[in-house]
Amino acid sequence: MSIPQETSALNTTPNLHEFLNIFHRRRTLILLVMMCFVGLSTTAAIVWSPTFKSTATILIEEQEVPAELVHSTITSYADQRIEMIKQQVMSRPSLWKVVEQYDLYPEMRKESPTEGIIKRFIKDIEVEVINADVIDKRTQHATKATIAFTVSYNSRTAETAQRVANELTSLFLGENLKSRERQAQETTTFLKQEAESLAAHIEEVEAKLATFKQRAAGALPELMPLNLQMMNQSDRELMDLDQQIRSLEERKSYLDGELATIKPNTPILSVTGERILDSVERLRGLRAEYPGVAANLSSDHPDVIKMKQEISALERETGANPETEEVAKQLIDARARQATLADRLGENHPDVLQTQRTIVALERELRRIGTGAGNKPMQRPENPAYINIQAQLNSVNSSLQALKTSRTTVKQRLQDYAKRIERTPVLEPDYLTLARDRDTSSQKYQDIRSRLLEAKVSEGLEVQRKGERFSLIDPPGLPESPEKPNRKAIVLLGVILAMAGGAGAAALAEHLDHSIRTPEQLVRVTQAFPLAVIPYMPNKADVGRALRRRGRIRMAGLGAVAVLLLLCHLFWTPLDVIWFATLRKFGVE
Structure with a gap:
């Protein structure tokens, strides 16, 4: 028999009827699997x-004093500080004290090591x-800021959870x-240590600079402009002094010439018109005549003695010493004349002998003058013109000497500035x-001193509890119901898994069963x-x-x-409450 063409186009997609047949065949397996899952979840x-x-x-409150007035030295963000504090609080020594204080995990402490208990x-x-979403004051942009945080503790007993959370x-x-x-x-x-270190460094640099x-x-x-200015000023002073010195030297030359043309003493005339010699001129004349008289007369002659006495008296009167140069010149002239006369007249001629006696007298006078000479003769000029010019010359000499001294000083100063x-x-x-080191260190020192003052104010802010602080707004309460487990969710999850497990078990059984049940x-x-x-x-056995x-299903x-x-009684509402609520609903007391 040939197969109809319809068989090639037979629909192989499962339909609802087939699913119902599968459920009917596998209902026992499905119910067993569902009961297992529900029983496990319920248990x-x-x-x-x-x-x-x-x-x-715990609420994070901002500092009471405005930040524009007092800046805090705590620059970390709130969440960073919370994490740091969390690490400090959850350190092993701190947590172990809490464990011992509240006798936590007694069974675990008998068997597990300390590290396990701390974990x-x-x-x-x-x-x-x-x-929370806030506006940043610096950037004026929306951002998230930590405004609070919660601290929780899970325990098997509500009292222990509250006490440990409070701790x-x-x-x-x-x-x-x-x-x-x-x-x-x-x-x-x-900052204080840095300020002290910088102060010591500044003192060291100041000592080096000194x-x-x-x-x-x-x-x-830094003295270069001043040195240049003083050098230029000294140069100008030196030029002025050189000009003044040249002017005074010309003036001195002129006065020397004028003084040389004027006699220091004005001749004094008598009534008869004869010149009256003064003491100095008389002394000079007697000194000139004395060698000749001493040559012709003996030393004991009255005229010689008288002349000596007059010369001594005039010397005491004038205060002038004997003129050694004049006597020496006369001695030289006498010796020259003696040599000339001796060559021309012979050594025994009376003029030659007279000249020899004059030489002996001059030598004796020269020796006397040599033993008694102490100071040069002081002449007291009498001519007013001579005295005036000599005074001007002395003034010029004094000014010239002072200017030369000043020039030496200025020149030395000029050399010093040049060096x-x-x-x-x-x-x-x-x-x-x-x-540069001193200036930089001084600037850093001033900055650190300013920051140190701000840090001290900020420290006072923290000590007086005026800065940012944690405020407890909701203390740990006594939990009325357990946080875990969520029994309703566990049972519901068990039901869902039971349905899925039953369907999966049925599908797996069908996949493994190769029996032919449908056309x-x-x-x-x-x-x-x-x-x-x-x-x-079906036969009797099948029935x-x-x-x-069916009995088992029932x-x-x-x-x-x-x-x-049972689940409703345990996890939703007790059965007696439901019973009484139902009776009240129907008006039965």
């Missing part, structure tokens, strides 16, 4: 020990920050205060290095369409099995109802 929801959670909310404690602690909150609040005070004090101490200035002796670069200017380029690099399956296997379909006719299966249904009632 987990009942057996799972409750966990209570106590939470405290478990940290796992039960929860710190969460609360952010952790106290640790967070206390650690925040201590950390802010410590940071402010450390900032102040650091030594350098002493060694420079006025050749500092300073020559030394300045050599000394400039070292001096500029020291000066479509036969067509797919034999590639031939059946002529007729004979329905299944008995069906009855027993029992399973009753068990499921009992389980649902």
